[in-house]
Amino acid sequence: MDKTYDILQRVFGHHSFRANQEEAVNAILAHKDLMMILPTGAGKSLCYQLPSLVMEGMSVVISPLLALMHDQITALSAFGIKAAMISSMQSPSQIQESMQACRNGELKLLYVAPERLKGESFLNFLQSLCINFFVIDEAHCVSEWGHEFREDYRQLFRLKHYFPRTPIAAFTATATKIVEHDILHQLGLSHPLIIRAKVERDNLNIKADYRNANGREQLLSFLSAFQNESGIVYTLTRKETESLALFLEGYKVRARSYHAGLSTEEKNETYRAFLNDEIDVVVATIAFGMGIDKSNIRFVVHMSLPKTIENYYQEIGRAGRDGLSASTLLLFSASDIVEHKRRISEQPASEYQKVAYEKLEAMAKFATSQLCRHQQIATYFDDTILTCNTRCDNCVEGEKQSVDISNEALKLLS
Numbered sequence: 001m002d003k004t005y006d007i008l009q010r011v012f013g014h015h016s017f018r019a020n021q022e023e024a025v026n027a028i029l030a031h032k033d034l035m036m037i038l039p040t041g042a043g044k045s046l047c048y049q050l051p052s053l054v055m056e057g058m059s060v061v062i063s064p065l066l067a068l069m070h071d072q073i074t075a076l077s078a079f080g081i082k083a084a085m086i087s088s089m090q091s092p093s094q095i096q097e098s099m100q101a102c103r104n105g106e107l108k109l110l111y112v113a114p115e116r117l118k119g120e121s122f123l124n125f126l127q128s129l130c131i132n133f134f135v136i137d138e139a140h141c142v143s144e145w146g147h148e149f150r151e152d153y154r155q156l157f158r159l160k161h162y163f164p165r166t167p168i169a170a171f172t173a174t175a176t177k178i179v180e181h182d183i184l185h186q187l188g189l190s191h192p193l194i195i196r197a198k199v200e201r202d203n204l205n206i207k208a209d210y211r212n213a214n215g216r217e218q219l220l221s222f223l224s225a226f227q228n229e230s231g232i233v234y235t236l237t238r239k240e241t242e243s244l245a246l247f248l249e250g251y252k253v254r255a256r257s258y259h260a261g262l263s264t265e266e267k268n269e270t271y272r273a274f275l276n277d278e279i280d281v282v283v284a285t286i287a288f289g290m291g292i293d294k295s296n297i298r299f300v301v302h303m304s305l306p307k308t309i310e311n312y313y314q315e316i317g318r319a320g321r322d323g324l325s326a327s328t329l330l331l332f333s334a335s336d337i338v339e340h341k342r343r344i345s346e347q348p349a350s351e352y353q354k355v356a357y358e359k360l361e362a363m364a365k366f367a368t369s370q371l372c373r374h375q376q377i378a379t380y381f382d383d384t385i386l387t388c389n390t391r392c393d394n395c396v397e398g399e400k401q402s403v404d405i406s407n408e409a410l411k412l413l414s
């Protein structure tokens with residue numbers, strides 16, 4: 001107990017635990033299987049890094065993105081914690097070196113790319129070590145019902161076969177009940193402790209509105225309340241991020257675009273400038289996502305309908321991480337649905353396509369519905385809450401007039 005607090009403060013430099021963290025740490029220290037559902041930025045990494053340090057020996061972390069693993073190892077080494085990673089990014093000799101460090105008991109955390117678990121010899125190597133627990137980060141990637149399914153995560157079912165007595169701790173930011181059950185099933189977790197944060201973000205003001213012919217004017221009028229404050233504006237296409245950023249600059253808004261077509265240097269530079277408040281607005285595609293860690297984002301705008309509520313909730317969730325009030329605006333029109341349907345239809349016909357249509361339909365219903373926005377999101381994620389009364393457009397403004405468009409939108413879906 002004391003050791004836990006000591007490491008929290010001395011090694012990580014945090015005064016206290018945040019909500020849910022201590023419970024998760026204790027579960028891992030008690031050798032339980034764990035499933036934790038907590039929003040991005042809430043501090044899930046600490047929940048497994050801290051027990052790794054409290055225990056003798058090492059733990060193994062499976063993570064979907066090489067860049068995320070790399071960032072974590074860099075951050076850990078700044079705290080003086082020995083961690084390494086085994087993935088396609090390392091040369092064979094680097095991998096040998098890391099494996100030797102594991103055998104010598106020199107590492108606290110080993111980060112492993114999921115595809116490594118395909119190989120019998122690598123699994124045998126892991127069996128030869130004394131591993132306290134496995135961590136599955138971004139665990140929703142194991143489920144086809146989630147929004148970021150990764151084929152390689154399917155290998156993870158092997159862990160419980162090869163290591164029946166080693167606990168597994170799975171972490172994710174968003175999981176509906178279906179995805180949650182699927183994760184437990186895929187990983188073979190029969191009686192895990194489940195820690196689920198409440199879905200509602202009560203410091204967010206949520207608003208959705210039809211985008212008229214002059215969507216940019218609607219954006220400008222929204223932005224006028226946020227001078228010199230940080231925000232993200234999401235658009236559907238790369239080209240639109242660039243032209244909209246230029247447009248905003250014309251109105252003296254310090255804006256820059258961000259999308260997957262830019263070089264790594266350009267992207268890093270934009271993110272750095274945003275973190276340091278040298279620019280206020282990032283106009284981005286959904287490529288501006290995982291790993292964004294800025295606490296004072298005051299607004300998030302969607303210039304068109306996101307493709308799922310999962311995406312939408314994650315994207316608006318980047319606002320107000322500091323707990324202070326923040327605002328979100330969703331602008332949408334029936335044409336967005338047409339565009340998403342076109343994109344989905346380009347995928348090979350599959351179960352995935354069917355799920356994608358269903359998720360799009362839920363998103364469109366959310367946008368056009370007259371019910372409390374917070375309540376709708378909570379319901380979607382199987383949480384039950386009262387209407388917010390003061391923090392969404394539907395509660396504050398009541399009935400909207402443009403029901404026609406909503407009928408049109410819903411017709412397009414059927």
Ligand code: ADP
Nearest residue numbers: 014016017018039040041042043044045046293
């Ligand atoms: P997640 O994986 O849930 O998205 P991270 O683990 O990346 O979140 O943590 C997000 C940020 O929160 C990090 O900058 C981290 O240092 C910070 N953080 C985590 N736990 C605490 C704490 N107890 N006190 C203060 N800051 C914390």
Ligand code: MG
Nearest residue numbers: 041044045137
């Ligand atoms: Mg994380």
Ligand code: ZN
Nearest residue numbers: 372388392395
């Ligand atoms: Zn409401």
